[in-house]
Amino acid sequence: xxxxxxxxxxxxxxxxxxxxxxxxxxxxxxxxxxxxxxxxxxxxxxxxxxxxxxxxxxxxxxxxxxxxxxxxxxxxxxxxxxxxxxxxxxxxxxxxxxxxxxxxxxxxxxxxxxxxxxxxxxxxxxxxxxxxxxxxxxxxxxxxxxxxxxxxxxxxxxxxxxxxxxxxxxxxxxxxxxxxxxxxxxxxxxxxxxxxxxxxxxxxxxxxxxxxxxxxxxxxxxxxxxxxxxxxxxxxxxxxxxxxxxxxxxxxxxxxxxxxxxxxxxxxxxxxxxxxxxxxxxxxxxxxxxxxxxxxxxxxxxxxxxxxxxxxxxxxxxxxxxxxxxxxxxxxxxxxxxxxxxxxxxxxxxxxxxxxxxxxxxx
Numbered sequence: 001x002x003x004x005x006x007x008x009x010x011x012x013x014x015x016x017x018x019x020x021x022x023x024x025x026x027x028x029x030x031x032x033x034x035x036x037x038x039x040x041x042x043x044x045x046x047x048x049x050x051x052x053x054x055x056x057x058x059x060x061x062x063x064x065x066x067x068x069x070x071x072x073x074x075x076x077x078x079x080x081x082x083x084x085x086x087x088x089x090x091x092x093x094x095x096x097x098x099x100x101x102x103x104x105x106x107x108x109x110x111x112x113x114x115x116x117x118x119x120x121x122x123x124x125x126x127x128x129x130x131x132x133x134x135x136x137x138x139x140x141x142x143x144x145x146x147x148x149x150x151x152x153x154x155x156x157x158x159x160x161x162x163x164x165x166x167x168x169x170x171x172x173x174x175x176x177x178x179x180x181x182x183x184x185x186x187x188x189x190x191x192x193x194x195x196x197x198x199x200x201x202x203x204x205x206x207x208x209x210x211x212x213x214x215x216x217x218x219x220x221x222x223x224x225x226x227x228x229x230x231x232x233x234x235x236x237x238x239x240x241x242x243x244x245x246x247x248x249x250x251x252x253x254x255x256x257x258x259x260x261x262x263x264x265x266x267x268x269x270x271x272x273x274x275x276x277x278x279x280x281x282x283x284x285x286x287x288x289x290x291x292x293x294x295x296x297x298x299x300x301x302x303x304x305x306x307x308x309x310x311x312x313x314x315x316x317x318x319x320x321x322x323x324x325x326x327x328x329x330x331x332x333x334x335x336x337x338x339x340x341x342x343x344x345x346x347x348x349x350x351x352x353x354x355x356x357x358x359x360x361x362x363x
Contacts, residue, residue, distance in 0.1 A: 032217075037071075041066055044076035045078065047095035048082055048095065050243055052232060053224065054226075059219070060103070067109060076118060105319045110340065120344070127348075137162075165192045172193050179215055187218070210351075225272065253305050258277070284311050284314075284316075
């Protein structure tokens, strides 16, 4: 009985925390709509592979929209964070450059959005030292990502994985981002960033705060299933890559599993694999998956896969065309990244200078 009460109490606390974050998110979006230029956004990706449709609908589309609204947008390619749970950086250079290609093909404008890599901005990473003094070991151990990544990797807990949330705080705060678009699962990262910003200001800069307390912009993007009904993930091999050819995409969709029932219906619980295909079709066409299912009806899985192949390839055709054209000049892609790194370094040096000034460490 006591255990049940404890679980209920924890659940209520989490629910209350989420509702408070949702209110803040809604209030922030209202202010952002009124004055987008007053907001700085940071978001990013780990270069562990190619971007897929889940990335596009889950985050990239929103980044482009924020950029085009006039928000000061920044995208970090978190290459150092790859080694939080992986033992190799074998393909990292190729992965980084392919991320940049997909960003640009999707509509990210490097004259409006700063694209940079973690490892190229030493002053940003130097913020880890003072920031680590502002959190406790218990707070780090409680972070859900630290726990889940540790369990998934099967590794012993490394120092870098334990301090992963603080590293993300450095990413957000070095450019004084005040909005961070995330899904619900990443809310604890923004909360610990807010805690670090508040504690730094209280301890070292009470009269002249150095850091904003960033607000999470909670995404309402649906969770996009992979072609096998599980979460879309590079590691599952169930993802439609943005840069894949039409032939590669068709082959992947044709071999995706369905079930033995001929009539096509949308039922994510009872028929996750068929419903995953319908969800994908709905996203790229803007239609309700139930309507697509009704239209295909008794034509079966073959007709469904044909519909998905045609519409996914039609949706991705402009992206692929732009990507192919951009890839003809990889020197320009490297120049864009180098320029982003240069701009990020200038910002990070200024922020680190402010931090050292606030801490009385300017000699």
